[in-house]
Amino acid sequence: MKFSAVLALSAAVMASAKSVRNHYPVRRDGHKKGEKGQAQAGYIAGLPAGMTGFGVSNSQVTEVIIIWANPGAGAPTININPPAAGAAAPPAAAPPAAAPAAPPAAPPAAPPAAQQTHQVTVGGAAGLVFVPDQIKANVGDMVVFTFMSQNHTATQSTFATPCDPLAGGMNSGFMANPNNSVSPPPQVAMQVMVSEPLWFYCAQANHCGKGMTFSINPTAAKTQAMFQSMAIAQKGKGAGGAITGGTPPAAAPAAPAASAPAAAPPAANPAAPAAPAAGGEIQQGTGQINGAGACVCSVTCSSGSFPAVGAQGVGSFGGMAGSLPMAMMEA
Numbered sequence: 001m002k003f004s005a006v007l008a009l010s011a012a013v014m015a016s017a018k019s020v021r022n023h024y025p026v027r028r029d030g031h032k033k034g035e036k037g038q039a040q041a042g043y044i045a046g047l048p049a050g051m052t053g054f055g056v057s058n059s060q061v062t063e064v065i066i067i068w069a070n071p072g073a074g075a076p077t078i079n080i081n082p083p084a085a086g087a088a089a090p091p092a093a094a095p096p097a098a099a100p101a102a103p104p105a106a107p108p109a110a111p112p113a114a115q116q117t118h119q120v121t122v123g124g125a126a127g128l129v130f131v132p133d134q135i136k137a138n139v140g141d142m143v144v145f146t147f148m149s150q151n152h153t154a155t156q157s158t159f160a161t162p163c164d165p166l167a168g169g170m171n172s173g174f175m176a177n178p179n180n181s182v183s184p185p186p187q188v189a190m191q192v193m194v195s196e197p198l199w200f201y202c203a204q205a206n207h208c209g210k211g212m213t214f215s216i217n218p219t220a221a222k223t224q225a226m227f228q229s230m231a232i233a234q235k236g237k238g239a240g241g242a243i244t245g246g247t248p249p250a251a252a253p254a255a256p257a258a259s260a261p262a263a264a265p266p267a268a269n270p271a272a273p274a275a276p277a278a279g280g281e282i283q284q285g286t287g288q289i290n291g292a293g294a295c296v297c298s299v300t301c302s303s304g305s306f307p308a309v310g311a312q313g314v315g316s317f318g319g320m321a322g323s324l325p326m327a328m329m330e331a
Contacts, residue, residue, distance in 0.1 A: 046078050048173030048186075050153070050203075055081040059168035063194045064156065064216075066170060067142070068092065072177065072186040083142075083191060090117045090142045090189055117142040120214065124148025124180060128207050130200070130214035134224040137192045137216050147175035147186040154188065154214065155203045159222050162231035163201055163208035174204065197222055201231060209235030 054065045070077045070092040077092045121131045122145050145154045156169030165171060175186035198216040201208040208231050215224045
């Protein structure tokens with residue numbers, strides 16, 4: 001046999017061997033991919049409408065993460081994110097039943113094991129408020145929002161824009177509880193992952209504009225009171241009354257003049273009323289922080305110390321001669 005024939009035969013054998021080595025078997029796990037997609041779709045469908053955040057949407061914001069959600073009325077608890085290392089998830093109001101498994105989403109931080117669970121009531125008999133409206137929480141602490149009447153959210157925002165959602169932030173979604181008829185009530189549990197201040201509001205209609213806000217770890221420079229007042233100023237229906245420095249409402253048109261009876265003889269000249277004290281001065285008050293972290297403050301002023309004495313109370317309610325605009329009342 002010639003050398004060229006031997007060389008050609010060897011090359012053919014090597015090419016055949018390479019072809020065998022590069023032949024891959026057909027994949028037989030395609031059905032598993034479809035099952036995973038169906039489970040994911042069912043898991044998302046069970047979440048409250050509008051819920052967003054790490055492990056729920058494509059958000060990468062992890063200042064606070066949602067651990068579980070329960071729509072109330074004995075429904076099963078939906079586990080969303082596992083608690084960070086060393087932490088335990090707080091129980092729901094009702095014992096959790098079997099729920100669809102959440103897609104794995106491990107929180108990026110590992111808080112210490114020691115933790116506290118803070119209970120916050122949203123709405124209900126207290127009105128358009130979070131109770132309490134602020135808390136001090138450590139990294140790893142849990143916060144359980146319990147939603148009462150009528151239909152509220154706990155939506156993360158920023159200090160500068162209290163009533164606008166933080167891009168990629170946590171949002172409980174709308175948790176309906178008409179006339180507190182859902183028992184046990186809907187709940188959402190979240191875990192605090194940072195020590196910096198966190199800001200929240202209710203995204204329902206104009207609730208935020210009426211002051212329905214909540215904060216975690218507010219500071220002396222950025223207080224809950226400041227946050228709430230900015231929410232009212234930015235999204236409230238109207239400015240404050242004259243007593244708080246706002247513009248008083250326009251006076252009603254005068255009634256048409258009628259013929260007046262003859263004037264009676266003047267009586268003795270009454271003493272002229274004393275002029276009210278000039279306003280505009282800062283009145284120093286006293287205050288202290290209670291166990292819930294809220295400021296209990298007081299200040300004493302004479303009636304003449306209030307601004308716009310002739311207009312105070314017009315179109316307002318509450319306090320000394322009215323200080324809250326009527327437009328802020330709950331409908």
